[in-house]
Amino acid sequence: MPQLRKDPVAKRWVIILHEQDNKPEDLIIPPAPKQVSVCPFCEGNEPMTTPEVMSYRKQGTLPNEAGWEVRVVPNKFPALQIEGELDRAGIGVYDMMNGVGAHEVIIESPIHNANFDTYSEEHVALILTAYADRYKDLRRDRRFRYILIFKNSGAAAGASLDHPHSQLIATPIVPKRAMEELEGAKNYYYYKERCVFCDIIRQEIAQGERIVYENENFVAFTPFASRFPFETWIAPKDHKDSFGDIEEREIKGLAETLKAVIMKLNVTLKNPPFNYVIHTSPCGDQAADYYHWHIEIMPRLSKIKAFEWGSGFYINPITPEKAASYLLNAKTQE
Amino acid sequence: MPQLRKDPVAKRWVIILHEQDNKPEDLIIPPAPKQVSVCPFCEGNEPMTTPEVMSYRKQGTLPNEAGWEVRVVPNKFPALQIEGELDRAGIGVYDMMNGVGAHEVIIESPIHNANFDTYSEEHVALILTAYADRYKDLRRDRRFRYILIFKNSGAAAGASLDHPHSQLIATPIVPKRAMEELEGAKNYYYYKERCVFCDIIRQEIAQGERIVYENENFVAFTPFASRFPFETWIAPKDHKDSFGDIEEREIKGLAETLKAVIMKLNVTLKNPPFNYVIHTSPCGDQAADYYHWHIEIMPRLSKIKAFEWGSGFYINPITPEKAASYLLNAKTQE
Numbered sequence: 001m002p003q004l005r006k007d008p009v010a011k012r013w014v015i016i017l018h019e020q021d022n023k024p025e026d027l028i029i030p031p032a033p034k035q036v037s038v039c040p041f042c043e044g045n046e047p048m049t050t051p052e053v054m055s056y057r058k059q060g061t062l063p064n065e066a067g068w069e070v071r072v073v074p075n076k077f078p079a080l081q082i083e084g085e086l087d088r089a090g091i092g093v094y095d096m097m098n099g100v101g102a103h104e105v106i107i108e109s110p111i112h113n114a115n116f117d118t119y120s121e122e123h124v125a126l127i128l129t130a131y132a133d134r135y136k137d138l139r140r141d142r143r144f145r146y147i148l149i150f151k152n153s154g155a156a157a158g159a160s161l162d163h164p165h166s167q168l169i170a171t172p173i174v175p176k177r178a179m180e181e182l183e184g185a186k187n188y189y190y191y192k193e194r195c196v197f198c199d200i201i202r203q204e205i206a207q208g209e210r211i212v213y214e215n216e217n218f219v220a221f222t223p224f225a226s227r228f229p230f231e232t233w234i235a236p237k238d239h240k241d242s243f244g245d246i247e248e249r250e251i252k253g254l255a256e257t258l259k260a261v262i263m264k265l266n267v268t269l270k271n272p273p274f275n276y277v278i279h280t281s282p283c284g285d286q287a288a289d290y291y292h293w294h295i296e297i298m299p300r301l302s303k304i305k306a307f308e309w310g311s312g313f314y315i316n317p318i319t320p321e322k323a324a325s326y327l328l329n330a331k332t333q334e
Numbered sequence: 335m336p337q338l339r340k341d342p343v344a345k346r347w348v349i350i351l352h353e354q355d356n357k358p359e360d361l362i363i364p365p366a367p368k369q370v371s372v373c374p375f376c377e378g379n380e381p382m383t384t385p386e387v388m389s390y391r392k393q394g395t396l397p398n399e400a401g402w403e404v405r406v407v408p409n410k411f412p413a414l415q416i417e418g419e420l421d422r423a424g425i426g427v428y429d430m431m432n433g434v435g436a437h438e439v440i441i442e443s444p445i446h447n448a449n450f451d452t453y454s455e456e457h458v459a460l461i462l463t464a465y466a467d468r469y470k471d472l473r474r475d476r477r478f479r480y481i482l483i484f485k486n487s488g489a490a491a492g493a494s495l496d497h498p499h500s501q502l503i504a505t506p507i508v509p510k511r512a513m514e515e516l517e518g519a520k521n522y523y524y525y526k527e528r529c530v531f532c533d534i535i536r537q538e539i540a541q542g543e544r545i546v547y548e549n550e551n552f553v554a555f556t557p558f559a560s561r562f563p564f565e566t567w568i569a570p571k572d573h574k575d576s577f578g579d580i581e582e583r584e585i586k587g588l589a590e591t592l593k594a595v596i597m598k599l600n601v602t603l604k605n606p607p608f609n610y611v612i613h614t615s616p617c618g619d620q621a622a623d624y625y626h627w628h629i630e631i632m633p634r635l636s637k638i639k640a641f642e643w644g645s646g647f648y649i650n651p652i653t654p655e656k657a658a659s660y661l662l663n664a665k666t667q668e
Contacts, residue, residue, distance in 0.1 A: 005558055006559055007557065007558070007559040008518070008522070008530055008534065008558075009515050009518040009522070009530055009531070010511070010515055010518055011514070011518055012559065012647070012648070013559070014560065014561055014647070014648045015648065015649045015650065016559075016650050016654075017649065017652075018653045020652070022563070022651050022652045022656075024564070024602050024603050027563045027564075027603070027635045027636065027652065028603055028604055028635060079649045091558075092537045093537055094558045171647065177344070180345070184345055185343055188342070188343070196342055196343055197343070199427045200342065200427055203427055207426075223341065224339055224341070224342075224428045225341040225342075225346065225347070225348040225428070226348065226350075227346070227348055229356070229361045230358070268358050269358050269361070270362055272362065301362065313347055313348070313349070313505065313510065313511075314346070314349065315348075315349045315351065316349065316350050317351050317356050318351075318354070318361065319350055319352045322356075326358055
């Protein structure tokens with residue numbers, strides 16, 4: 001079973017895959033996207049994946065067969081294992097626990113070269129519904145403290161297979177960045193008795209300088225302190241701490257926003273590799289008043305250098321105001 | 335002047351280069367190392383750089399001429415500007431200040447293709463002395479709260495020029511990661527009345543499982559919760575919070591350790607791209623009791639994926655114990 005280890009100073013948790021027999025030579029060259037002659041995620045190849053956790057499929061078709069539109073399977077190479085107890089242990093100054101958790105793959109489409117340009121809004125809504133359904137199911141497991149949903153698109157963003165997919169990891173600890181955001185939001189709330197994200201959203205809409213897209217329920221904007229060029233966040237206008245509480249009518253608005261933003265990035269930056277991550281409150285935590293879930297989208301245009309690594313201090317070569325204006329005015333084919 | 339902007343939730347500072355007229359197309363492809371026909375860092379080309387801040391050079395030679403061994407110049411494309419006042423400002427929920435700071439390049443050698451394999455220990459000591467001298471000079475400037483010294487080696491690690499060099503950035507704020515470590519170390523000290531790093535070093539030496547190199551003053555080890563394969567830290571055995579207080583006899587031991595560790599990484603991982611960062615206490619801060627300066631060396635073997643980005647939660651495919659054993663046993667040419 002993988003190990004979870006905690007740095008005693010910075011308090012960050014690390015997953016150590018201690019049962020893998022990796023040698024230095026296995027790690028020297030970053031693994032290129034696997035050139036698979038037969039893609040395990042394509043329709044018709046269902047037996048090549050681990051048995052599905054769920055799928056949305058045509059009436060009358062059977063699990064692990066063709067006929068699906070979105071399909072969720074356990075990751076074949078999981079970073080965490082679903083079976084087992086947490087088993088916490090201390091070794092002198094260090095803390096560790098068993099790497100218990102869930103690691104699932106959301107196969108976004110049966111079509112190998114589908115993407116946000118070709119997905120209909122209804123299809124994006126179906127992908128988001130799969131995220132929400134898996135979230136709701138996994139948060140009932142008392143061992144899990146946090147559920148992280150993310151997408152790596154393009155080899156440069158870390159995708160190891162070309163077929164469009166997202167991932168979900170349920171962890172027994174609250175990851176460090178989530179904890180930092182929760183702390184920051186909590187401090188603001190104690191001071192102002194308002195949600196910091198609600199204040200940000202109000203100010204962004206009023207100022208208008210960094211808005212990329214807006215509809216009834218959602219707003220997309222480039223954050224004031226953007227770490228990366230063209231970094232874009234999508235947030236619900238109404239206060240809600242957990243993505244797991246998203247409602248059906250909100251999913252429609254989110255699908256519209258997510259598709260619009262990614263198409264704008266694709267036009268402006270010529271289909272860049274990108275990552276997005278859903279930031280949400282921990283499972284079962286009482287963060288309802290002060291946290292506000294949102295999605296952070298990061299095009300991968302520049303290498304991360306030691307300066308950023310060492311300091312958590314980023315250098316961004318374009319202002320978010322200018323980036324927003326390029327995105328706002330991007331002509332997508334609609 | 336660049337702007338410093340703070341994220342109101344995560345409290346991280348970002349440098350926004352708002353005077354650069356970057357267009358999306360300028361940012362699409364990460365800039366390759368510049369193929370310069372004449373290298374501005376080579377001996378004889380001194381007029382191609384900004385005038386030197388200092389150099390160690392042969393007696394009788396003049397500044398900005400040949401005859402130097404290590405040379406420090408202001409960065410030609412500084413992320414922060416040395417002139418000006420801090421000028422803090424708030425804009426609604428947001429905070430910002432002028433991007434005042436220093437950004438210097440330490441040219442490590444007059445020889446274009448020199449590296450840690452070819453440097454003598456005395457030469458490494460000279461490079462470290464340059465770090466320390468610049469540190470001591472800049473910390474007298476009251477505007478600066480933190481001095482970050484780091485090296486990017488290899489294009490994949492972010493080096494934009496091949497000629498061996500390190501960098502120094504003095505910032506008017508304490509970067510987020512430094513703040514986190516300081517907080518963690520302070521909490522531990524309040525609880526135990528001991529330095530957490532001293533405890534770590536004692537435990538590492540006693541356990542011996544993760545030791546890579548050791549001499550009288552320094553120890554190099556792979557940290558218990560290593561984020562990256564073959565991540566290696568070098569720490570002074572005696573407690574000291576600031577790199578700026580390093581003594582001459584310590585520089586000798588550090589040079590020996592740093593050269594040994596990088597040569598071990600070079601043999602084991604076939605000259606990997608790497609970054610190292612000196613972690614030290616803030617300028618003028620009273621962190622003397624609880625912080626402990628050290629160097630973190632990170633070979634760049636794997637891409638950072640969204641999972642890590644979103645969570646500050648890393649997946650490491652090799653145990654630090656196994657990595658340490660490869661490094662400990664690496665046969666360097668000595």
